[in-house]
Amino acid sequence: MSDTLKKERILLVDRCPRKILEWLKIWLVQYDISIHTAANGIQALVKYNKYAPSLVLICAELPDMSGMTLSSIIKDSQTGKKTIIYLYDLKEIMQNTKADFFFNATTEEKFEDALHAQIVNFYNVRFMQNNHSLEIMRAISKQYEKLPKAYENQYFSVTPVFSAYGDLSGDSYDYWEDEAGNLYGLLFDCTGHDFLSFSQVNSMRTLLKRDMHLYELSVYQSLNEVLETVNSDLFAVDQDPENPVAIVFKLDIEHGIFEYSTAGIPGIIVKKRGEEEGQVMDAASFMLGDLEDAAFETFRINLADVEEITVCSDGLYELTYNKNVVEESKIAKHDDVSAIIMQVKDELSWIAKLNAGTFPGKQSNMLGAWEKISNPQPEL
């Protein structure tokens, strides 16, 4: 195969390609991609045959033929099925139009947003797969193998949610029961969602899980100590570490309480019985890797009257609690989404009620009982 055919190429077909050409150059600067332009359909067919681009962007309004006609001609050619075609500036769809993505005529800003989301995702996935196809397939398989399944006991049920942005997720989670039936768990979000993130995810899981097991064995006295140890370990390995965010928690059956500590994750949503919507537990915290001696806090919730606790990464949190922003962005899902949904059964709720008299928490407007059980000041 000649070098001409091996190189990754885009063909942009538009009578005025300047604006989109400028966008593509900025969006794809880190990739080795050649961008060719054609001002009309005939020129496009010549260049398509000459350069064999993997992606063709076609404006519906071309001077010599409809963009829909051009798109269908390419799609029905011998190599057409392997070519991805984006048709844009569509005012109506002609019968038998063939393309992979269709963009209606809209404002320049909205089109730029939609095209940007598609293009960036397309090349992130494509380059990742081209460069590491076997490794990627193994990594994808391994990432699912590590995740625990949904389960329930007489006190609660646990439902996990895991949806990677591409093939690999920067998020992950784990949870397990001890012999007494208490649930220990962790959820975290590393930067990005590619092969590099996969490696970070595995390191983070190891660190968090090790220290959570030490907490389970009472080597550490609090959940914030777990995060502080992990944070310190990140700086021991790298002076300028990445910024993963994480939450660690324990669902304590014996006492009917839920304890948690967060490092940068906003997503603790607590729903009380009889209420339609959950409330977000607001807490300021550093991300892991922000400061070497960062201090974290542990919070405790009495489970009396609590029906559901959702621990989630910002991917889910922002899709639900910033719904209007998401709708404006016109992108249905912008990040990895992961969550652990714990539904508390009446039996555990009763244990919590029985213990409420001895629960040392302060009364709060948000919940029946909520308490910060550690309040260290960060040392700078």
Place this chain on the structure above:
Amino acid sequence: MEYVAVDGNTAVIAVDNRFDLVKTLKVKKETEYALNQQGCKQIVIDFDKTKFIDSSANKLFKELRKMVGKENIKMTNIHAEPIIRAFKQAKMDVIFGLTL
């Protein structure tokens, strides 16, 4: 570029209204372009016309800080209440040495 202007060796980021997930992706690309292709060494993020930021923006600010070093990134005109709240929640005020 839409959100990044080059002033000497400084990339000036200014996003109007919402600094959200979509704009974050674009700002990152444009800033990388300014740093790698246009010779910029410093970054100024001007929040004068910004009314809202989300967690993706906060993550971006930390990434940019790592790219140019903490001495070479500055934030200005932070006056919208939702931004101050988001900064405090992620302790960005501590990390960036801001008085909010």
